[in-house]
Amino acid sequence: MVDVGAAVDVNAEAAGLAAKVSCRAADLEEITGSYDLVSCFDVLIHYPADLFPGMLAHLASLCRGTLLFTYAPYSPLLAAMHRVGGYFPHSQRRTDIQMIRDTVVRQALADSGMRLRRSARVGKGFYHVMLVEASRHE
Numbered sequence: 001m002v003d004v005g006a007a008v009d010v011n012a013e014a015a016g017l018a019a020k021v022s023c024r025a026a027d028l029e030e031i032t033g034s035y036d037l038v039s040c041f042d043v044l045i046h047y048p049a050d051l052f053p054g055m056l057a058h059l060a061s062l063c064r065g066t067l068l069f070t071y072a073p074y075s076p077l078l079a080a081m082h083r084v085g086g087y088f089p090h091s092q093r094r095t096d097i098q099m100i101r102d103t104v105v106r107q108a109l110a111d112s113g114m115r116l117r118r119s120a121r122v123g124k125g126f127y128h129v130m131l132v133e134a135s136r137h138e
Contacts, residue, residue, distance in 0.1 A: 028055060031062065038063040045072040045129065049098040053108040060112035065136065067114060070122070070129040074099035078128055102130075109134050 012021035024033065028043055038059050047055055052071070060067055072078070079099060109116055114134040122131050 036065040039068040041070050045097045056108040057112045067134045072097045072099045073130045074101045
C-alpha cells in the first residue's frame with residue numbers, strides 16, 4: 001500500500017485547506033467511514049473476479065460523492081496478451097491480474113447507487129486499465 005495521505009495533508013495545509021481536507025489510507029477490506037471522494041487505483045485488478053462486485057460495493061458504501069477507481073477490462077486481445085506474458089521468464093512475468101467485463105462494472109455501480117460519469121482507457125505495453133469516475137445518483 002502506498003500512503004499518500006501525509007503528502008496530501010502537507011499540501012492541503014500549504015494551500016490553507018487543512019480544515020477541509022484529510023486523507024486516509026487503509027487496506028480495502030478494513031477501511032470504514034464516509035468520504036466525499038474515494039479513490040482506489042490498481043488494487044481491484046488483483047482481487048478474484050468474483051469478488052469485484054462486493055469490493056466495488058464496499059468502496060461505494062464509503063462514498064458520499066465521487067468514486068475514482070481502476071479495473072482491468074476484459075477483451076480477447078488483452079486476455080491473449082496476458083496468456084502470452086505467462087511464458088516470459090519469472091523476473092519479467094506478468095502479474096496475476098483479473099479482467100472484468102464492462103457490463104459487470106456497470107451493474108455493480110448501479111447496484112451500489114452510483115452512476116458512471118466517465119471512463120478512459122489507460123495503457124502501455126502489458127499494462128491496460130480503465131480509469132472510472134462515478135458518483136451518487138442525484
